Amino acid sequence: MKGADLEVTSDGKAYKSYLAAPASAAHKAAVILLHSFNGLEQGYKDLVDEMAGAGYVTLALGWQTFDKQPSDDVVRALVEDGLKTLAARKDVNMNAVGLTGFCAGGRYTMLLLPQMKQFKSGVAWCGFPDSGGTATQPKPPADFIGDLTAPMLILHGTKDVASSISSIYSYAQKLDAAGKNFKLTVYQGAPHGFLLADSKITDTYASRDGRREMLNYFGNTLK
Secondary structure (H helix, E strand, O other): OOOEEEEEEEOOEEEEEEEEOOOOOOOEEEEEEEOEOOEOOHHHHHHHHHHHHOOOEEEEEOOOOOOOOOOHHHHHHHHHHHHHHHHOOOOEEEEEEEEEEEOHHHHHHHHHOOOOOOOOEEEEEOOOOOOOOOOOOOOOHHHHHHHOOOOEEEEEEEEOOOOOHHHHHHHHHHHHHOOOOEEEEEEEEEEOOOOEEOOEEOOOHHHHHHHHHHHHHHHHHOO
16 A cells, blocks of 8 residues: 655645555545654655555654744644645545654654544554643643543553653553553563664564554544
8 A cells, every 4th residue: 555745734834744545435544643753754654554554544744844843833733734634535534533653743642632632542652741841842741631531552662761661651650540541552672763763664573563553552442
């Protein structure tokens, strides 16, 4: 299943993105994907193709097209316009749309899932639940736990130096205390960004199992 490059317009700017969809014209679930801080690498495009092959219309938004570290408001506006892009398609069931992200994109998944009720579930890879407190990132995702209503899967490695596993355990404890619907899968020995290496999807247990976990989770929650 091969996708194609496309542009998603947000605030008058055309963001370089990538979309793949199953051949069937029937209504189907969709996913918005937010790449890591290293950009929309080929590995993420390959993953979009893989997800389309599994039955999901998948849109990877190139949120760094104009700025290496845009503000949270800019990213949220782009995600909203990504949803509009999906809504304009005849093959998307807008009542079954998920959100996933990696690294900084994992943070955005944790941050936006509680705030944007259009998403029915989310999968956060290697995210940063406590990252915030700056002009461009005023609040960390952990501040929005009370607003979370959609189920969330968290995928993380124990050897993640950029985002420590202890911060993920703390975040999970807060989610649990708040009675939120979540699942945490931890990969012993996996580093930060374990999905990709040299811009390609890695052939490791954590990468293979994480992708399987994500597809199974969306399969159970995007109905």
